[in-house]
Amino acid sequence: MSVIDIHIHVGKREHLTEIFLNYFRNEFGEPALQAMDDLTPAKFDKFLQLEGVDKGVLLSEYSPEVTGVVPNEFTVEFARSTDRLIPFGSININSSVDTGAQAEHALKDLGCKGLKLLPSYGYYYPNDSRMYDAYEVAQNRGAIVMFHTGTSLFPKTRVRYAHPLLLDDVAVDFPELRIVMCHGGRPFWYHESEWMLRRHPNLFIDISGIPPVQLPRNFPKLERFYDRFLFGSDWPNFISIRSQADQVRELPYNAEIIEAILWSNAARLLEISI
Numbered sequence: 001m002s003v004i005d006i007h008i009h010v011g012k013r014e015h016l017t018e019i020f021l022n023y024f025r026n027e028f029g030e031p032a033l034q035a036m037d038d039l040t041p042a043k044f045d046k047f048l049q050l051e052g053v054d055k056g057v058l059l060s061e062y063s064p065e066v067t068g069v070v071p072n073e074f075t076v077e078f079a080r081s082t083d084r085l086i087p088f089g090s091i092n093i094n095s096s097v098d099t100g101a102q103a104e105h106a107l108k109d110l111g112c113k114g115l116k117l118l119p120s121y122g123y124y125y126p127n128d129s130r131m132y133d134a135y136e137v138a139q140n141r142g143a144i145v146m147f148h149t150g151t152s153l154f155p156k157t158r159v160r161y162a163h164p165l166l167l168d169d170v171a172v173d174f175p176e177l178r179i180v181m182c183h184g185g186r187p188f189w190y191h192e193s194e195w196m197l198r199r200h201p202n203l204f205i206d207i208s209g210i211p212p213v214q215l216p217r218n219f220p221k222l223e224r225f226y227d228r229f230l231f232g233s234d235w236p237n238f239i240s241i242r243s244q245a246d247q248v249r250e251l252p253y254n255a256e257i258i259e260a261i262l263w264s265n266a267a268r269l270l271e272i273s274i
């Protein structure tokens with residue numbers, strides 16, 4: 001069964017802050033850090049193939065205060081040599097360049113398919129008016145905007161910016177914009193995230209960072225809104241993508257729902273056909 005992983009990070013040591021590097025070393029050890037530093041697009045393509053991932057969304061990041069800056073240009077360049085990876089850009093809200101122009105550059109000039117934003121690392125509310133130009137551009141271009149929601153392991157995160165209900169304003173003001181709530185507001189805003197699916201038809205939840213076995217408990221209405229849940233690994237935070245996908249396959253849902261989470265919901269969103 002095919003898999004799309006909508007939530008993958010690749011960054012080099014030079015992109016990452018000490019906060020991230022310390023976390024990563026403690027969690028996975030120096031060899032894993034070195035392996036990521038040495039990662040080439042060809043090696044990663046092979047790795048994803050072995051993990052059973054047919055397509056993956058590769059995320060840029062603009063979080064200089066917390067995790068680091070993985071530039072849009074790096075992500076696009078890394079994804080270029082394989083048709084397995086789909087690059088997403090990021091936005092610097094504090095730049096002198098208007099966020100609309102940044103979005104236009106990422107989506108049009110660089111060819112990103114969407115944007116990934118981390119308000120709790122960048123210290124702004126998702127409904128900050130400075131971001132509205134970027135949302136407008138993304139909506140007009142049919143691009144996807146992913147937001148980190150919920151808590152984070154990293155020091156200096158400010159969680160108040162990561163509440164999923166803050167996306168209500170964005171979804172009301174940009175009704176055609178397709179929005180992904182990464183991590184579904186984990187670990188204490190699952191209910192709010194799920195409620196947002198009912199309220200806004202263009203909202204989605206990416207399940208990255210949530211142990212799949214918890215999905216039925218965390219999202220009791222998943223079967224009703226199954227066409228809005230997306231598989232994501234948050235790699236490299238969980239090394240084995242295959243085992244996470246296998247855990248989804250073992251959930252007590254019918255085959256259509258499992259296939260939708262692992263493949264067809266993201267395929268529809270990203271306009272991928274096989």
Ligand SMILES: [Zn+2]
Binds near residue numbers: 234
């Ligand atoms: Zn992530």
